Amino acid sequence: MAENAAAPSRSAAARLIKDGKVRLNGQTAHASDRVARGDIVEFIVPEAHPARATAEALPLRLVYQDADLVVVDKPAGMVVHPAPGHHSGTLVNALLGLGGSWSAAGGEERPGIVHRLDKGTSGLIVAARNDTAHRALAAQLSDRTLSRTYIAIVRGVIKTRAGELEGPIGRDPRERKRMAVVKGGRFARTRYEVVERKRAYTLVRCDLDTGRTHQIRVHLSAFGHPVAGDPDYGGRPRGVRREQASPGTTPQGGSPPSDQDEPSRPMLHAWRLRLQHPRTGKEMSFEAPPPADFDDFWSSLE
Structure with a gap:
């Protein structure tokens, strides 16, 4: 199911079977059932409801901000946007906590988010205050005029x-x-x-x-x-x-x-971000030094 249909993962497929929502040749399927060529497997994946973020007063290191964009030095361990299992404490929650408007071009559940960093990755990420800025930055990301160095x-x-x-x-x-x-x-x-x-x-x-x-x-x-x-x-x-x-x-x-x-999280840091300002076209470059755990691990190798 997970490899050939719309189930998002093997674990999700297993949950559908356990909950009795999968039928094999018209009968309720069990995990132990064997499937042969020509068998008919039927199931419905429940509709996903995107998590709606709320504003939270979270500490955030702002590298740059103006009426169009904000550049943030994201700490390792922070998820970028709400998702199952992460409904609070995300970068989106922190951005909303700053107040003001944010772009909706990336979806209502991801206000301001132009690109992402993995949870365990620290470093620079840019967010858009309005849809015009978002579309301009997304275009730069597509043609690589917005560059990221790790x-x-x-x-x-x-x-x-x-x-x-x-x-x-x-x-x-x-x-x-x-x-x-x-x-x-x-x-x-x-x-x-x-x-x-x-x-x-x-x-x-x-x-x-x-x-x-x-x-x-x-x-x-x-x-x-x-x-x-x-x-x-x-x-x-x-x-x-x-x-x-x-x-x-x-x-x-x-x-x-x-x-x-090994350290407790991936030693990967988004160090430099280069872009053109979406309103003025000015070339902008930002750098963020790696966090203490990154430096400490590297220093421990002496």
Whole structure:
């Protein structure tokens, strides 16, 4: 069901079966039933009701703000917009708490949100105060005039100075809530540059040529160098192609780091944001230093 129909995940499909909302050849289906070619499986996915956000007075580091946009340094651990299991404490709740109007171009449940950062990722994100600004920023995001540069601490030593990672990204066929480099996925390219190496870790700077879900985390994991502390992409799947980089990215100095050495969240930070102001066209660039846990982990590798 999860792979061939509209059920959002395997766990959602399992809940539908458990609740008796799936029929096999006209009879209520059970999880133990076997399906053969020609069998008819019927089910209805309950309509999703988007969460409506409310204003909350939450601490928020504003890097820049005016009548059209706000640039925020999002802390790690904050979800960007309300979703099942996260109805409060999100960036949207905090933005609404600032008062004033916000764009609705991204949907009523996501006022102001032009792009997203994963919950565990810290750093810069831009929000739009009005629909005109939102559409202009979204267009820049599409044509890459709005650029985002990340810094990450990855497992293993990358010996090449810089390179490109290419690999089509789509849903992981084994775990639908994750992404993976898969045949038939959407084209994706990430450019990386090594900043520094310590023990069995590397500090890298990453630029996105495309903007796929979890792109940096997926590509670095497929490259054999997952982001330190990433609970979802800590393995080493194959499939990413290395371009403009010579061989030689295996860990050095003995065994790769063990899981117990890893930090408690992915060491990924949205460091720099460049855009054109949606009203004036002025080129703008913002930078945010990584948070203390990022610096502390890197310093601990001395």
